[in-house]
Amino acid sequence: xxxxxxxxFKASASFGFCLLASIITSNDKVKANTCESLFGDNPSSINxxxxxxxxxxxxxxYEMGLCTSDPLAGTTINSNDDVVTxxxxxxxxxxxxxxxxxxxxxxxxxxxxxxxSGTNSRPPTGTYPHAxxxxxxxxxxxxxxxxxSNTYYTSNDGSPVAEALHxxxxxxxxxxxxxxxxxxxxxxxxxxxxxxxxxxxxxxVLAQVSGGNLGTYTADSSCGSSTHLFGSFQPTSPVxxxxxxxxxxxxxxxxxxxxxxxxxxxxGMSGFGGGPFSPSFxxx
Numbered sequence: 001x002x003x004x005x006x007x008x009f010k011a012s013a014s015f016g017f018c019l020l021a022s023i024i025t026s027n028d029k030v031k032a033n034t035c036e037s038l039f040g041d042n043p044s045s046i047n048x049x050x051x052x053x054x055x056x057x058x059x060x061x062y063e064m065g066l067c068t069s070d071p072l073a074g075t076t077i078n079s080n081d082d083v084v085t086x087x088x089x090x091x092x093x094x095x096x097x098x099x100x101x102x103x104x105x106x107x108x109x110x111x112x113x114x115x116x117s118g119t120n121s122r123p124p125t126g127t128y129p130h131a132x133x134x135x136x137x138x139x140x141x142x143x144x145x146x147x148x149s150n151t152y153y154t155s156n157d158g159s160p161v162a163e164a165l166h167x168x169x170x171x172x173x174x175x176x177x178x179x180x181x182x183x184x185x186x187x188x189x190x191x192x193x194x195x196x197x198x199x200x201x202x203x204x205v206l207a208q209v210s211g212g213n214l215g216t217y218t219a220d221s222s223c224g225s226s227t228h229l230f231g232s233f234q235p236t237s238p239v240x241x242x243x244x245x246x247x248x249x250x251x252x253x254x255x256x257x258x259x260x261x262x263x264x265x266x267x268g269m270s271g272f273g274g275g276p277f278s279p280s281f282x283x284x
Contacts, residue, residue, distance in 0.1 A: 034256040035145065042146045045267030052277050054259035055110065056168050058140030060103035061118075062228070064237060067094040067126035072203045072232045076187045079210050083176075085189035086232045087217045088206065089230055094132055095123040103136060109255050125245075129238040137229045142168040143259045147268060158272045171274050173206065174224050179273070182223035190225075192276065200235040202276070272276060 012258035034052035035043075071094055071104040074086030100118030132178045144153050144166070152160035172180050176187040191203040206218045218226045239248070257275050 036256065042149060044148045044165070045146060045270060046261065046263050047267065049262050050277070051257040052143060052145055052259050052261055053109075053255050054141055054143035054275075055106040056140060056142035057254050057258045058105060058168075059108070060105045060136040060138070061098070061116065061133065062103045063096055063132075064098040064101055064132040065094050065096040065230070066123050066241075067130040067131055067132055068126065068128060069093040070130050070232060070234060071132050071150065072189075072205060073192060075203045076203060077191050077193065080169045083187065083189050083191045085205065087205075087219065089190075089207065089217055089272055091132070094130075095121075097121055097123055107140070107238055108121055108258070109142070123241055125241050125243055127238050127240050129234060130144065131233050131235075133231045133233075135229050135231070136208070137226050139171050139173070139271065140168055141171060141259060142166075143272060145261050145269065145272070152269055153196040154272045160269055160271060169272075173229065173274075174207075174226055178249075188218055188220060188223060188224040188226070200233055202233050204229055206230075219280055239283070241283065246262075248283045 025251050033050055035046070035052050038048060038050050069090075071090050074088040074262035076281045078084050084276050096119055098116070104117045105139040106116055106123065114197055123258075141158070144151055145160075146152070151163070153163050154169055155165050156169050158171060159168045160211050166284075174180055175182045177183050178186065181199075189203070191201065193201050207216055207228045207229065207230045208218050208222075208226050209216065212220040217230075241248075254275075259274045260273040262270045262273060
């Protein structure tokens with residue numbers, strides 16, 4: 001399986017694909033627009049959180065697959081735009097298309113071609129309205145942002161620094177409302193609906209390994225013990241596998257959304273955080 005320079009996974013003889021639910025890995029809960037759409041290029045100041053394109057966006061993938069029903073059916077967005085969940089992951093309708101016991105580390109940033117190492121499997125012929133992924137809940141991020149002609153660079157903890165200290169930082173997700181640490185009322189599930197670009201509904205719940213199962217949900221009482229993230233995606237159009245289908249191509253987009261910029265309240269920025277990426281599917 002290859003990750004090509006336009007951020008595409010492709011399997012020819014066998015099947016493999018990847019997707020990710022919309023995941024905010026920062027300390028601040030945010031549903032943001034792109035920085036360019038809000039403030040333009042090189043704004044004099046910013047007053048809201050917003051998305052940019054990171055130069056590095058690393059994830060470790062353990063398993064991906066297709067489903068005939070939603071494995072996170074109990075996780076929904078209510079009328080108040082809040083995420084509610086019954087803490088259930090149901091994989092009975094899902095078929096793995098990629099598996100790696102140790103996880104395959106890939107970088108969705110840049111233009112380099114990469115190999116996703118693991119076992120690919122062809123799903124049965126059918127229509128699949130849902131897909132899923134199991135990844136480590138740690139993200140490797142790197143990027144820059146310019147305000148008032150001053151360029152800010154990511155440091156090893158996500159704070160903005162000068163170019164001499166520019167580095168990648170790892171960000172763990174333990175609580176969707178509080179990022180790396182658990183709040184008094186932790187949110188261990190997240191969801192978002194995309195209505196532009198790649199459209200569909202994305203969901204994710206924090207999980208931990210139990211008995212070899214990477215899809216065991218982390219209860220609120222054990223917040224902080226999560227080791228993985230289980231994500232599901234319902235694209236606007238389902239994935240159809242026919243007898244003639246030989247492979248599947250999945251295009252990822254982190255453009256204008258893979259990293260979050262947080263304001264400092266005085267027109268500048270306080271730090272960098274993670275942002276979502278989204279998939280689109282085509283078969284061949």
